[in-house]
Amino acid sequence: MSLKILGLNHSTAPVEIREQVVYAGDDIPRALAALVTLDDVHEAVVLSTCNRTEFYIAAGGSGTGELVNWLKSDQGLSAAAEEALFTLEGDAAIQHLFRVACGLESMILGEPQILGQLKDAFRQAELEGTVGPALTRLFHHTFSVAKKVRTDTEIGGSPVSVAYAAVNLANQFFAGFGQHTALLIGAGMTMQLVAKHLVGKGIGRLFVANRDIGRAKELASEFGGYALPLSEIDGTLEEADILISSTASPNYIVTQEQMIKAIKARKRKPVFAVDIAVPRDLDPRISELDDVYLYTIDDLDKIILEGQSNREAAVVDAKRILDDETERYLGIERSKDVAPVITAIRDYGGTLRDEVLQKGLRRLRKGSDSEEVLEFVTAALLKKLLHQPSVRLREAGENADKAFIAMARELFNLKEEQE
Numbered sequence: 001m002s003l004k005i006l007g008l009n010h011s012t013a014p015v016e017i018r019e020q021v022v023y024a025g026d027d028i029p030r031a032l033a034a035l036v037t038l039d040d041v042h043e044a045v046v047l048s049t050c051n052r053t054e055f056y057i058a059a060g061g062s063g064t065g066e067l068v069n070w071l072k073s074d075q076g077l078s079a080a081a082e083e084a085l086f087t088l089e090g091d092a093a094i095q096h097l098f099r100v101a102c103g104l105e106s107m108i109l110g111e112p113q114i115l116g117q118l119k120d121a122f123r124q125a126e127l128e129g130t131v132g133p134a135l136t137r138l139f140h141h142t143f144s145v146a147k148k149v150r151t152d153t154e155i156g157g158s159p160v161s162v163a164y165a166a167v168n169l170a171n172q173f174f175a176g177f178g179q180h181t182a183l184l185i186g187a188g189m190t191m192q193l194v195a196k197h198l199v200g201k202g203i204g205r206l207f208v209a210n211r212d213i214g215r216a217k218e219l220a221s222e223f224g225g226y227a228l229p230l231s232e233i234d235g236t237l238e239e240a241d242i243l244i245s246s247t248a249s250p251n252y253i254v255t256q257e258q259m260i261k262a263i264k265a266r267k268r269k270p271v272f273a274v275d276i277a278v279p280r281d282l283d284p285r286i287s288e289l290d291d292v293y294l295y296t297i298d299d300l301d302k303i304i305l306e307g308q309s310n311r312e313a314a315v316v317d318a319k320r321i322l323d324d325e326t327e328r329y330l331g332i333e334r335s336k337d338v339a340p341v342i343t344a345i346r347d348y349g350g351t352l353r354d355e356v357l358q359k360g361l362r363r364l365r366k367g368s369d370s371e372e373v374l375e376f377v378t379a380a381l382l383k384k385l386l387h388q389p390s391v392r393l394r395e396a397g398e399n400a401d402k403a404f405i406a407m408a409r410e411l412f413n414l415k416e417e418q419e
Helices: 027-035 063-075 079-084 091-102 113-127 133-152 162-173 189-200 213-222 230-237 256-266 284-288 297-307 309-365 370-398 402-411
Strands: 002-009 041-048 052-059 086-089 181-185 205-210 226-229 242-245 271-275 292-296
Touching: 002 063, 002 091, 002 133, 027 041, 027 063, 027 113, 041 063, 041 113, 041 133, 052 063, 052 091, 052 133, 063 086, 086 091, 091 113, 091 133, 091 309, 113 133, 133 309, 162 189, 162 242, 162 271, 162 292, 162 297, 181 189, 181 230, 189 205, 189 213, 189 242, 205 213, 205 230, 213 226, 226 230, 230 256, 256 271, 256 284, 271 297, 284 292, 292 297, 309 370, 370 402
Parallel strands: 181 205, 181 242, 205 226, 242 271, 271 292
Antiparallel strands: 002 052, 002 086, 041 052
16 A cells, blocks of 8 residues: 555646636545545545645555546546546655645745645545545655755745735736725635735725625725625626635636626726636636736746746755655655564564573572573573574575575674674
8 A cells, every 4th residue: 555646736737627626615525535435545635726636545556546537427527637637656656745745846836825735635634534544644744844844945935925926917017006996805815915915015995805704804904905795796896906816616706797897887997807716716708808807827827937036946955855855754664564574573582582581490490500591591592593594594505595695694794704
């Protein structure tokens, strides 16, 4: 049984494919429960974010094939989505998991949010009872590796984020923010960062719309904005020069029809819009409208790449740490394979010791000299311990098994002259 990964991410699939394979809310417990019923799949964790959906399983040889077939059936994958899937196992899978946790596989190099998302995914799998000793050891080591990389390198040293990139792009679109209104749809961590950057650049007015009005009020009050429920966004759409959305909704929050009405009311004043969500919140057909400039999370790539150049130097150090930690983890796992053998050898030695000890004690009770008993006990124990190894070495000599002889020499740390 080893780690196997199946998934797709921003490197293998564009947003229109990634949004076909998103697991959120009740879908995750359902998926986890289904995964561990598959033949040869023993443990499972599901990570699903705007940039990736990846399945981490502890499984036997047929586990990946079973998982692929299940995913195709569960999501009704298109041919393009199926083509975008990748699989990894063994050492390569462990290295990939480490890289994901450290942000080396993220669109934003070194971004910290993915580590929190990975921890949440593991915690949910724990709650659903789909992780056992194998994935528990691996994920705990993964979190330790991520902490080490962040502590020992500058991988997270530059203020680059999806939120930063979205606001930076808006800043290039408008000469200044002072006379403009922004409408944020969603009230999660990403939108909190968007609000912070907008206010930092002097946005004129800020509106926050969310299904949970309480969270919208909390975010809006933090940055001097106004809160409203999603059901009332039509009126505010007419006022929004900047529209940025990031929710977990499976359906479009803003349709093309809503935006047509808003543009008409705005008398052709342009709208800058960014859809950070996966699945998308803003109907893609909005991009067909005059005076609306719509960008998706994938369109932010260039800005992100420009802003993270000063993190590149830290990647070399991060990769070195990951290589070392991968070898260390694999060494720990391999040592577990030999642990039962060591235990068996110690038990065998303990049995022989007890046998010889009892014989020695009987001699002492009969009045034998203690030095004579010590001589007998040590000689008898040595003879019993070395009997089987000596028999096997003689057989190896007769069969010219040089490899076995060399292994015995290494096992007992013998040099040629000692022999």
